[in-house]
Amino acid sequence: EILFYDLVNGVIKPTSVKKWYAIRELLKS
Numbered sequence: 001e002i003l004f005y006d007l008v009n010g011v012i013k014p015t016s017v018k019k020w021y022a023i024r025e026l027l028k029s
Contacts (some may be wrong), residue, residue, distance in 0.1 A: 003014040006023070015023075 003016060004020045006015045006020070007013050
């Protein structure tokens with residue numbers, strides 16, 4: 001599974017595509 005990298009609280013961590021899209025949807029609302 002392709003991973004994106006999120007910067008959270010100054011910590012870079014791998015984030016799965018599904019989680020990344022879920023976060024994007026939450027930010028849109």
